[in-house]
Amino acid sequence: MKKRTSLVLVLGLTVGAVLPMSATVAAEKAPYDVTASNPTKQFGKDAKVNWKKGQAVPSFVHGMLSAKAHKDQHAIKQFLKDNKELYQLDADKDLTLLEVQKDELGSTHYDFVQSVQGIPVDGAKFKVHTDKDGIVTAVNGDVFPEASSYFKGKLKANVSKNDALETAWKSIDLTKEETETNAVDPTGKEVEDTVEKAELVIFKNRNNFHLAYKTNLQFIQPYPANWVVYVDAVNGNILDSYNAVADGATTGSGYGVIGDYKTLNTYYQNSTYYLYDVTKPMNGVIETRTAANQSRLPGNYSVDSDNKFNAVSQGADVDAHYYAGVVYDYYKNTFNRNSFDGNGATLRSTVHYGRNYNNAFWNGSQMVYGDGDGVTFRPLSGSLDVIAHELTHAVTEYTAGLEYQNQSGALNESISDTFGVFLDKGDYLIGEDVYTPNKSGDALRSLSNPSLYGQPEHMNNYVNTTSDNGGVHTNSGIPNKAAYLTISKLGTSVSEKIYYRALTVYLAPRSNFSDARAALLAAAADLYGTGSTQYNTVASAWSSVGVY
Structure with a gap:
């Protein structure tokens, strides 16, 4: 019998239980000795400092942290070298620069990831921020200096990426084939709705570090999931796992779930009107599909013959499409953010998912809305704050990555x-x-x-x-x-x-x-x-x- 994951009736998320951890394979080591200097002494008494229990490096320091300007990545690395006693990292060997961004205030943000022998430490993002004059005003993130000296000799994976993915699937008692729905788009082209990924990382598990594959298994049947499974790259053991599913031109018109009238951006082709919005300044589109009360994604396009989506059964489609546009416009007009990824990605919604399905969620690539059972919920796309909630999960995924x-x-x-x-x-x-x-x-x-x-x-x-x-x-x-x-x-x-x-x-x-x-x-x-x-x-x- 295949494993079933119960669905919690909460906004925007179906929650999978965390699988039991296997025994650690690395030798137990004592917590890292916290001997760093006092940041307030180092940067002045006005520096504001956050520490996390058991971590050797402060997670957030804010204030006027430098006396001179730091205008480029080389100067920032020198700043870190000058403060090595506090951050306990070799700026050249342990930190890899991912991105440099300048914002509308003139501040510059340097995003690093900690690495060991060129392999990223999972979750170890490290950020240095300067004001418009180049003065360092904040340093934050989570790094683990002890990781650099934890491993002896050159790191080598004994387990292949494919084997790690196979182990991850086995750990959730499913195969990739069992999650594929064979959905097709209106042209008959098959749509891939199961995604699997694996990345080699250094994974911190309690006081131990492991060379591991961080695998992602994203699918919609037999239950919505975005599993994160860590597989030890040396011996193939499961180190940790959790389900990270996060709760999700022409002008037509229609009536929403509660009967309110809305104008809609639609698309006309071959005598059919689609809930397909090409009017936004994005690389993709805003599109709405229907699962027709089946458990499959992305489903078929929501369509109408006269551009008037007035049927009661179309209310969920109308609201999902309209509110996705409202949320897009909010982020674009308020923060100049172009879709959830900042690069104009397609906003796809699927409504009428399942039968009497009391949930809505973001599955890592699109929004999904059930119709509810009429008692606990009516169709969940009928609420602006629900749709804003789901799309903000997507924004968070592409920014802070909480x-x-x-x-x-x-x-x-x-x-x-x-x-x-x-x-x-x-x-x-x-x-x-x-x-x-x-x-x-x-x-x-x-x-x-x-x-x-x-x-x-x-x-x-x-x-x-x-x-x-x-x-x-x-x-x-x-x-x-x-x-x-x-x-x-x-x-x-x-x-x-x-x-x-x-x-x-x-x-x-x-x-x-x-x-x-x-x-x-x-x-x-x-x-x-x-x-x-x-x-x-x-x-x-x-x-x-x-x-x-």
Whole structure:
């Protein structure tokens, strides 16, 4: 019998249980000796510093960190060499520059990844930020200096990439063939809807480091999944795994799920109108498809003969298409971000997924919406904040890359909820338009009152659990409350700028709540100045939820 993964009735995510870890194969080593100098002594008493328990390097340092300008990557590497006592890394050997970006404030951001013998350390992103004058103002990320000396001799994989992928499939009790749906597009061309990837990385598991393959298995049947499975590249053991599915021209018209009239950007071809929008300045398109109540992706295009999508059964199609355009326009007009990847990628939605399916999710490449069972949910594409939530998961994937477990996963959820509120201004409820259609006044979550829906809103009530990838849907209530306190004081237009800058500039894959506070404060300082009303409001909001 094949494994079945239960689906949790929460916004935008189906949650797979984490598989048991195998015994570690590397010899146990003591935690790295933390002997770094005091950053406040090194950079001055005004430097603001975050540490994570057990890590030898601060995860976030913010302030005026250099006395002279650093105008290029060579100067930045010299800065790191000058501060080697603190960061404990060889800037030439241990750090690989991924990207240099200059933003609208004139700040420059240098993104590095830590590597060992040229192999990236999983999750070890390291960022150095300078202001318009080249003064270093922040250094953040998660690096592990002990990784460089952990391995003796040259690293060599005894397991091939193909064997690692086979092991990953076996670990979830499925084969690739069992997940393929053989879907075709309107031209009859087969669409590949199962994706498998494998990358050689250095993986930190407790106090041990492993040469491992980080594999991704993305599929839609027999359940939606974006499995991340770490396979030891030396002996083939499974080191860790989790399901990272993140909860997802002509002018026509139609009526949405709740009967509201909408104009639609459509496409005419061969006497048929498609929900296919080519009007946006993007490389791809905004397209909407239907699974016709089957469990297959991407499904067939949503079409109509007279460009009037007025049938009740088309309401989910209308809303998915229209709201995807609203979210695209929001990111483009507010932040000049062209689609979720910043490069104009296609926004694809599939509606009518499954039968009585009470969920919506982003599967790593597109949005998927069920019709609900009419009791717990009506069609989930009928809510703007649901669609904003799903597409923000995609933005997060292409920016901060917040790992979907524990505090970083709860932040991932909270960021999606928060941007849902930014788009649905003045409404701090999530999913109320589609949740329990026969019962008024309730919702999935509330940013203003998380406890109303069973979420903690202070660190005193943080839930330690192994379920739901470490409680990502539960503990998101804490950063959600901080977001509410920020938005209610500063308003949407100020708050969204702070949050977007923190997400795209400062947050990193393994950022925790404390890092989020630091990232938002750094963003507020960049935009409005340290000690400004905006800066102090953010600080107060996070202090109010017990994150200092």
